[in-house]
Amino acid sequence: MNDRYNGKESFEEWAEEWRMEDRYNFKAIEKKWQAIWDKEKAYKVEIDKNKEKFYALVEFPYPSGAGLHVGHPRSYTALDVIARKKRMQGFNVLYPMGFDAFGLPAENYAIKTGVHPAVSTQANIKTFTKQLKSLGFSFDWDRCIDTSSPEYYKWTQWMFIKFFEKGLAYKDKIAINWCPSCKVGLANEEVVNGHCERCGAEVVRKNKEQWMIAITKYADRLINDLQDLDFIDRVKAQQINWIGRSEGAELDFEFGEDKLTVFTTRPDTAFGVTYMVLAPEHAFVQKYMDRFENPDEVRAYVEATAKKSDLQRTMDDSKTGVELKGMKAKNPYTGDMIPVFISDYVLTGYGTGAIMAVPAHDQRDYDFAKVFHLPIIQVLEGGDISEKAWEEDGAHINSGFMNGMNKEDGMKAAIDYAVKNGFGRSKVNFKLRDWVFSRQRYWGEPIPMVYCEKCGWQPIPESELPLTLPEVPDYHPNDEGESPLSKAGEWLNATCPKCGGHARRETDTMPNWAGSSWYFLRYCDPHNDKEFASKEALDYWMNVDWYNGGMEHTTLHLLYSRFWHKFLYDYGLVPTKEPYNKRTSHGMILAENGEKMSKSRGNVINPDDIVAAYGADTFRLYEMFIGPFDQVAMWSDESLMGVYRFVSKVYGLFRKVYKDAVPGEKDLRAMHKCILEVTERIDQMKFNTAVSSLMTYVNYLSGMEKVPAEMYAVLLKLMAPFTPHLAEEMWARMGYSSLIIMESWPVGDAKLAEDNRVTYAVQVCGKLRGTVELPKGVAREEAEKAALSLDNVKRQTEGKDIRKIIVVPDKIVNIIV
RNA sequence: GCGGGCGUGGUGAAAUUGGUAAACACGCCAGACUUAGGAUCUGGUGCCGUGAGGUUUGAGAGUUCGAGUCUCUCCGUCCGCACCA
Numbered sequence: 052m053n054d055r056y057n058g059k060e061s062f063e064e065w066a067e068e069w070r071m072e073d074r075y076n077f078k079a080i081e082k083k084w085q086a087i088w089d090k091e092k093a094y095k096v097e098i099d100k101n102k103e104k105f106y107a108l109v110e111f112p113y114p115s116g117a118g119l120h121v122g123h124p125r126s127y128t129a130l131d132v133i134a135r136k137k138r139m140q141g142f143n144v145l146y147p148m149g150f151d152a153f154g155l156p157a158e159n160y161a162i163k164t165g166v167h168p169a170v171s172t173q174a175n176i177k178t179f180t181k182q183l184k185s186l187g188f189s190f191d192w193d194r195c196i197d198t199s200s201p202e203y204y205k206w207t208q209w210m211f212i213k214f215f216e217k218g219l220a221y222k223d224k225i226a227i228n229w230c231p232s233c234k235v236g237l238a239n240e241e242v243v244n245g246h247c248e249r250c251g252a253e254v255v256r257k258n259k260e261q262w263m264i265a266i267t268k269y270a271d272r273l274i275n276d277l278q279d280l281d282f283i284d285r286v287k288a289q290q291i292n293w294i295g296r297s298e299g300a301e302l303d304f305e306f307g308e309d310k311l312t313v314f315t316t317r318p319d320t321a322f323g324v325t326y327m328v329l330a331p332e333h334a335f336v337q338k339y340m341d342r343f344e345n346p347d348e349v350r351a352y353v354e355a356t357a358k359k360s361d362l363q364r365t366m367d368d369s370k371t372g373v374e375l376k377g378m379k380a381k382n383p384y385t386g387d388m389i390p391v392f393i394s395d396y397v398l399t400g401y402g403t404g405a406i407m408a409v410p411a412h413d414q415r416d417y418d419f420a421k422v423f424h425l426p427i428i429q430v431l432e433g434g435d436i437s438e439k440a441w442e443e444d445g446a447h448i449n450s451g452f453m454n455g456m457n458k459e460d461g462m463k464a465a466i467d468y469a470v471k472n473g474f475g476r477s478k479v480n481f482k483l484r485d486w487v488f489s490r491q492r493y494w495g496e497p498i499p500m501v502y503c504e505k506c507g508w509q510p511i512p513e514s515e516l517p518l519t520l521p522e523v524p525d526y527h528p529n530d531e532g533e534s535p536l537s538k539a540g541e542w543l544n545a546t547c548p549k550c551g552g553h554a555r556r557e558t559d560t561m562p563n564w565a566g567s568s569w570y571f572l573r574y575c576d577p578h579n580d581k582e583f584a585s586k587e588a589l590d591y592w593m594n595v596d597w598y599n600g601g602m603e604h605t606t607l608h609l610l611y612s613r614f615w616h617k618f619l620y621d622y623g624l625v626p627t628k629e630p631y632n633k634r635t636s637h638g639m640i641l642a643e644n645g646e647k648m649s650k651s652r653g654n655v656i657n658p659d660d661i662v663a664a665y666g667a668d669t670f671r672l673y674e675m676f677i678g679p680f681d682q683v684a685m686w687s688d689e690s691l692m693g694v695y696r697f698v699s700k701v702y703g704l705f706r707k708v709y710k711d712a713v714p715g716e717k718d719l720r721a722m723h724k725c726i727l728e729v730t731e732r733i734d735q736m737k738f739n740t741a742v743s744s745l746m747t748y749v750n751y752l753s754g755m756e757k758v759p760a761e762m763y764a765v766l767l768k769l770m771a772p773f774t775p776h777l778a779e780e781m782w783a784r785m786g787y788s789s790l791i792i793m794e795s796w797p798v799g800d801a802k803l804a805e806d807n808r809v810t811y812a813v814q815v816c817g818k819l820r821g822t823v824e825l826p827k828g829v830a831r832e833e834a835e836k837a838a839l840s841l842d843n844v845k846r847q848t849e850g851k852d853i854r855k856i857i858v859v860p861d862k863i864v865n866i867i868v
Numbered sequence: 869g870c871g872g873g874c875g876u877g878g879u880g881a882a883a884u885u886g887g888u889a890a891a892c893a894c895g896c897c898a899g900a901c902u903u904a905g906g907a908u909c910u911g912g913u914g915c916c917g918u919g920a921g922g923u924u925u926g927a928g929a930g931u932u933c934g935a936g937u938c939u940c941u942c943c944g945u946c947c948g949c950a951c952c953a
Contacts, residue, residue: 244949244950284872284873285871285872285873285947285948288871288872288948289871289872289947289948289949291871292870292871292872292948292949293948293949295949295952297952297953299953313953314952314953315953316952316953317953328953364951365950365951367951368951370951394951395951396951396953397951397953398951398952398953400952401952401953402952402953405953406953407953408953409953413953414869414951415951415953416953418951480952480953481952482949482952602947602948605948606948606949664906676880676892676893677880678880678881679881682873682874683946683947684880685879685880687879687880687894689879689880689893689894689895690879690880690893690894692894692906693892693893693894694893695906696893696908697893739880739881739882739892739893740881740882740883740891740892742892742893743881743882743891743892743893744891744892745892746892746893747891747892750892810888811888812887812888813888814887814888814933814934816933816934817932817933817934818934819888821888822888854933855933856933857887857933857934859887859934862887862888863887863888863934865887865933865934866933867933
């Protein structure tokens with residue numbers, strides 16, 4: 052019986068071995084090499100001042116219960132390829148991974164099941180780690196971090212205290228974005244089209260006392276310092292747009308006993324101001340309520356506005372409002388007394404929450420003026436204002452001392468006049484708001500502050516850090532916006548570090564963006580328990596040389612972390628003013644039909660399944676081949692098959708490799724061309740064409756009778772960043788005892804890659820009529836002669852005058868008749 | 869409305885400074901071989917045409933000996949922001 056199955060017990064067993072002999076057994080190969088890399092700690096790095104460092108970074112994942120998505124490996128593989136190549140080129144490469152582990156899903160899961168978020172998070176981290184390891188990324192796992200571990204968030208809290216000490220963290224009662232579904236306050240950046248970025252519920256306004264961080268103090272530097280950074284343009288543009296800097300002036304209009312200050316980018320149009328508008332939330336509305344002749348009407352409008360969601364407020368662009376009857380404001384330029392309105396088209400959070408309206412030259416003011424039959428005075432020449440506002444430039448008219456001036460002179464004159472008469476000043480405004488830093492949820496870093504009746508808000512002493520999350524009986528937040536920590540009993544009681552009296556702990560936690568704002572620093576020195584990272588480690592490893600991540604973080608994590616880093620820099624805690632030298636972004640991977648992958652659509656592709664069916668190397672290579680890296684790509688099982696065939700082909704090619712075969716001139720040309728192309732294309736993130744180069748080279752090798760060992764070895768090295776397991780396996784089979792991932796990257800020779808013969812395209816009047824092969828660098832006369840002797844060219848030029856012949860060396864001959 | 873992209877075969881896509889458009893792959897067609905368990909190998913494949921040949925990069929114009937690439941106008945499409953004064 053045993054004979055029948057080649058000495059094996061069963062057919063399956065025999066077949067398995069048979070396949071291992073003859074077929075590409077990725078399962079065994081990948082398992083084997085992952086174990087070896089792990090055992091030898093092949094990717095562990097230490098500071099080595101004799102070597103140039105390279106810090107490659109990808110955004111660390113939130114360890115969700117759903118596990119790794121096919122989108123994650125696109126980014127991770129790309130930088131893994133870059134990191135591996137750099138390593139082979141002799142750099143000391145830091146390529147770390149960790150987990151952004153605080154966040155709402157773990158908490159919602161706890162509410163549903165009662166499982167503590169720490170427990171479910173650790174389980175998810177385990178799954179993620181296993182999945183990531185199965186893909187063969189060259190992460191230094193000894194540096195793995197977890198933002199929810201007290202050893203980590205101790206320093207997040209420590210940094211918060213620094214913000215507080217420097218006056219950048221403050222508590223303020225403001226109207227915040229409130230998500231009624233998550234029951235949590237949101238930062239402006241987390242609101243997308245009036246909806247919660249996480250759950251999609253409509254966001255409402257809520258007045259709440261919140262911890263704020265003064266990111267606006269860094270607005271100018273966040274724009275200006277972009278200039279020297281190698282970020283893709285759309286990231287720069289989006290950040291600049293988000294920060295929204297505008298130059299203009301603040302002008303004071305007399306109103307009651309006060310000065311009603313407005314911000315305007317066009318003080319030169321002040322002679323065209325025919326009314327003013329306050330946001331319904333403006334303080335003057337309440338202050339002067341009893342002086343209005345129509346307080347009931349005003350109150351009703353204020354209340355109606357408060358009930359509207361942000362979305363309702365912005366979607367409806369018809370103009371509504373109420374005049375504050377009985378009071379007028381005085382235009383400081385003209386002395387005119389003008390009516391004042393409240394309207395929800397004026398935003399409370401921008402500028403001063405009040406505007407001067409110039410209906411002739413602003414469409415919104417124009418629309419409002421039409422509804423309320425207000426005068427419209429044109430002060431800029433050029434347009435017809437009978438139908439709509441004139442928003443282009445023009446010489447000033449009806450503008451007193453500014454008449455005849457252009458925009459630039461008018462602006463200057465208007466501001467000079469205001470300054471001289473003490474009612475105005477030039478001013479820069481930003482759309483960016485301070486960062487709302489409080490969250491009324493459990494699973495986040497406790498804010499290390501206590502409130503003392505006598506001394507106010509005080510940070511807890513450094514010796515008490517980390518302030519660990521207490522156990523609570525119930526994770527539910529409530530509609531009043533009280534954090535679950537408010538049920539933490541004894542934990543709430545603290546001692547005021549200043550007076551020693553009784554104090555109460557802050558119960559809000561930090562937003563999930565806190566831990567990720569500085570994680571790249573921790574990777575430099577992840578086990579340090581004296582500092583967040585040693586100066587030596589920071590000096591050596593920072594900056595991040597190359598950071599890849601999603602576009603969706605451009606105005607969130609990317610902006611926050613740049614700001615956070617600048618703050619640390621200002622106080623000498625980090626050596627550089629920007630954290631990332633280069634930022635790139637990958638496109639999303641969509642389902643086969645172009646739809647987004649989502650659980651509800653049931654079209655999610657699980658990386659585990661692909662790895663099980665085709666192996667990690669095929670999966671990695673496919674994700675690099677799928678299309679231009681920075682663009683969205685559609686998953687295709689058929690294309691995946693093509694890549695699998697290619698990988699198998701490389702495996703099978705080994706049978707044709709001979710140590711005694713010597714490459715000829717043409718062979719070397721193909722090899723060096725491939726080296727040059729792959730090297731260059733990896734650097735440019737043109738992974739899809741780098742893979743094509745490899746395919747072209749493999750097609751060439753397949754056509755050879757005997758493949759010289761040298762040529763195959765080069766192929767393996769070039770493939771090592773993409774398909775490290777296969778490369779390692781075949782390298783070993785070739786008889787090398789070293790790890791290929793530590794071998795040196797091949798150097799291409801441009802001279803050897805060059806062909807000594809070139810094909811000229813021959814055109815007659817710009818139309819292709821033939822080609823001719825000539826030695827490289829022939830004299831133009833010779834090229835002309837060769838071109839004219841072509842039959843097809845003779846036919847085309849017969850009986851016609853040749854007027855001109857254009858010869859582009861080694862490229863083209865164009866005959867003009 | 870403002871800002872940033874994109875538009876090339878049946879499909880994903882290539883194309884240094886303007887210089888043979890469609891590399892590489894998928895799919896499809898034809899053939900070979902096959903105890904064969906997502907098979908493999910060889911050849912073909914932009915479109916029209918039996919053919920010579922003509923024609924082709926969203927549409928139109930311009931610059932040029934020559935334009936996928938540069939300029940202008942228009943159309944379509946995607947992303948981000950959006951009553952930001």
